[in-house]
Amino acid sequence: MTGPARRLGLVHTVPALAPVFHDLILDAAGQLDVAVELIHLTDPWLLHAAMSAGVTPDVLVRLDSHVAHLRSQGAAGILVTCSSLGEATEEIPAAHSGTPVIRIDQAMADHAVELAGDNGRIAVLATVDSTIGPTVRLLRRSGTQAGMAMSIETETLTAAGQARAAGDDQRHDALVVQAAVRWAVPERADVVVLAQASMAHLADEVADAGRVAVVSSPRLAVGRLLARRHV
Template sequence: MVTLGLLHTSPAHVPVFDALRDAHRPALELRHYVDESLLERARQEGPDAVAADVRAALERAVADGAGAVLCTCSTIGGVAEEVGEGGVPVLRVDRPMAAEAVAAGPRIVVLATVESTLGPTVELVEEEARRAGRAAEVRPVLVAGAWELFGAGDTDGYVHSVAAAVAEVRDADAIVLAQASMAVAQELVREQGGAHAPVLSSPAPGFSAAARLV
């Protein structure tokens, strides 16, 4: 059976990607690797500080038979792609989303609930814009207080805070939800009709792209 490895920094992502597999690629075997300390250290010391541990996690996934590895953490996704693992493809979950945002237009707002995610995501969108030969004016916005709600297990409060931040965005061609954990706010945004631009999240397009790699 074909295997896709997934590197997470929160166990909350496991059921999200299991559901995507069940809905779209039931024959694909997923192996999840969760290390919450990677995000904690990256927030404190910077993403490069966890490069060796990320490489070790990728090596373990490949040793377990992964045909490709998807990193679902936006903060360390760039590091995961950089350190790679031999001939096995490594993809950061937000890259396909960034490409979609660039295609939507030049005015892109990046929303994040963790400050350490803003820089890497902005850089990724700008990278995808250069690759596509398009202009991009990227505006980062931190949803203050939301991550504390997530950490406390208040998923409802987290989702509503993200949706409220989306509703406040004006003058944008696309709104990027920088972290995979923010994707659950998309449905609430649709129900409320509060978005003034397309709202993009990473799990579904990231999973689809990784599945194609294997």
């Protein structure tokens, strides 16, 4: 790899996602022949707070403090990996404008809109309600920016979320795949969005079983992070 290592920061709310993103970034950086050094910061409270009371001022202040810390450690780019905090990520004060702070789902939304096309139908699936609203608003914004109209339907897979919270990942995965395959047919949708990073490992399985495009956020977000000129 050429050049000095580029330091990148990641803010997680799910501890299990830190090694997932670590490997994704190292793999993508290796393909680009770019050396990177990663700093992971994990704070489950942010997600718990967003799920129970929404993105409150306390959530914004705490997320901002994490971004400030990573920037102070030399991070040239920061990725917030929680979809429930997408809109909060965009509210990070201008004081951090010298460091790109990227929301996990922006690249996913842009890609979903592109795949769906004008007047396309997008199905959004999540296991917690706190992800649905931000994802739908983001998709509509991406559609507007692309000059495309679309219809969006959503489903919250509460039982899958409960299974994951209880540590039953096998049941979580089975419930997500079962629901997603129901949506992944041309009669219902043109694109299925697995709105949380914790669902992304199931995208290929759903795509193989269904008949429409299936998108998730991690790889697309990592690609956007590494593509930023500042990074």
